[in-house]
Amino acid sequence: MTFPEWTKPGIYGALGGAIAVSILGFTWGGWVTSGNAQTIAQDFATDEVTLAMVPVCLNMSAADPERAEKLAILQDASAFGRRNAMMETGWATHPGSDKPDRNLADACLAGLELDGS
Template sequence: MTAPEWMKPASYGAVLGAIALAVIGFTAGGWMTAKAADEMASAKARSEVLAALVPICVVQSEQDPQMQETMANMKAARTYERDDMLMKAGWATMPGSAEPNRAVASACMDRLAKTF
């Protein structure tokens, strides 16, 4: 059985149209793969959790009787040492946790740095 003559250009058009649709959809149309969507959702969740934990760190720093001394030491320290100092002070250790959280310490230090 032979295909009609018009079938060949229609087949090429359908294939090229499908490719164009996929390219446009993934670049300008906002489509994404499941992996990319999972990565974006995980990043957003981490960001939101961090935003919720930073105020706890700030309150813990305000309740520390040695806050002024610790803040003065942090101000005198190098920038890369400050997160470790904040973690040693215990401000980045969240209630119910035994270990300080480095991401919370870094974000908290950014917030506290605005005060000194």
Template sequence: MNYPDWLKPYVLGAASGAALAMVVGFTWGGWMTGSDARQMSKTMSHDNVIAALVPICVAKANADSSREAKLETIRDTSRYQQREALMDAGWATMPGTEIPNRDLAQACFDALEPGL
């Protein structure tokens, strides 16, 4: 099949323009693939759920009758094990679950930390 000579520059221009648009869009334009968008939405929803549960964890800590003893235990624990100590206190275990949530324990610890 014979194509006219004037068609070649238009086809090359369109192809290079499309390639340039994709490079610019993905690097600086904020475009992303579907898998990146799914991962971002999972992360955001997880963070939002944890943020919503922190007040419950803090309320459980404030309502605990042995709060001071548990806070003393958490204070006496080394810095990198304080999250585990908070999990052992039971404040990061939400109603309806049997095991504490590590991310919630860290967020709850950060919320309680000014009082520690």
């Protein structure tokens, strides 16, 4: 069986075009793999849960009878140690959890607006 003369260049052109479209799609077109999409979705969900928990953290701080002492500790802590100090207050712990959340501690510190930090 004989093939027309244009078959070989046509197949090479189609293959080259498919490769070019794939490269452009994944680099500039916003295409992602399934694993990368799941990672992005998980990160987004974690961020949204943290943002939803900030009012709970602020309410816990407002209701704490030792609020003044704990705020003084937070203000006296260095910028580097504030997250750990916030985690020690117990305000950055999700209800039903035993351990404080680092992301929630950062968000709650921002919500408390301690001297602009």
